Amino acid sequence: MVHVKDSKGLYEIKFDSTRRICYEKNSGFWRKEDIERYHDDYVKKVSHEFNGKPWAVCCDLRGYKTSNINEEMEKHTQWKVNSGMCCAAIIVSDTIVKMQLNKASGGKYPQMAFTSEQEADEWLRSKGF
Template identity: 40%
Template structure:
C-alpha cells in the first residue's frame, strides 16, 4: 500500500507482510496538511498492521521545520499506542543528524538518526524488523 499526498507533501508506504513503514515528508506543512497525514495513519496504516509491532524509516531530507508541536505530539502519541517501536530517521547532513540526536528522545519508541538509508534499514533489521 502506498499513500501519496495530493499536494506532494508526503508518501507513506507499507508493503504487504512487512512490519516497516516508509515515509517521505517534504516541504513546509500547515495544520490541515498534518491532520490529513495523521488521518492516513489512523485510517489505513494502523488497520493494515493489525496490532503488530512495527518500525518506521522516515526520510526527512526535504522536510522543512513546521510549527506544529501539538500535531506532532498527537501523532507521536498515536505511534506509541499503536505498535511503533523503532523509528529510523534519515537526514541530509551530519550537522542535522547531530542536532536531532542532541534534541533527545522523550518518546516510548526508540529513535535513531542516520544520513544514509542503508544504515537506517540495517539498524531496523538488526532490531528484528523485516524489510
C-alpha cells in the same frame, strides 16, 4: 504493500507488511491542515495493516522544512506509539541535523537519525525489522 500519496504532494507513506516497516517521505513546509490530513491517512488507510503487532518507521526528512506543528506532531507520534510503533529510523540531509536528532531522541521509543537509507535499514534490521 499499502501506498498512500498526499493530494498536495507533501508526503508519501508505504507500509511493508512483510518487514512491518512504514516508510515515510515528507517534504516541504507543513501547516496544521497538512499534519491533520497526514494523520487521517495513517488512521484510515494504513493502520489496519498493523494488526496489533509491533511495527517500525523509516522516515525520510531530507526534503522536509521545519514547520510550526509541534503540538500536532506530538499527538500523532503518541498515536503511533499507542498503535504499536516501537522504533524509528530518521533519514536527514546532513550530519549536524543527524547529531541534533540523536541527541534529542530518547523518550517514548528508540529513535536514531541517519544520512543514508542503507544505514537506516541496517539499524532497523538490528531491531528485528
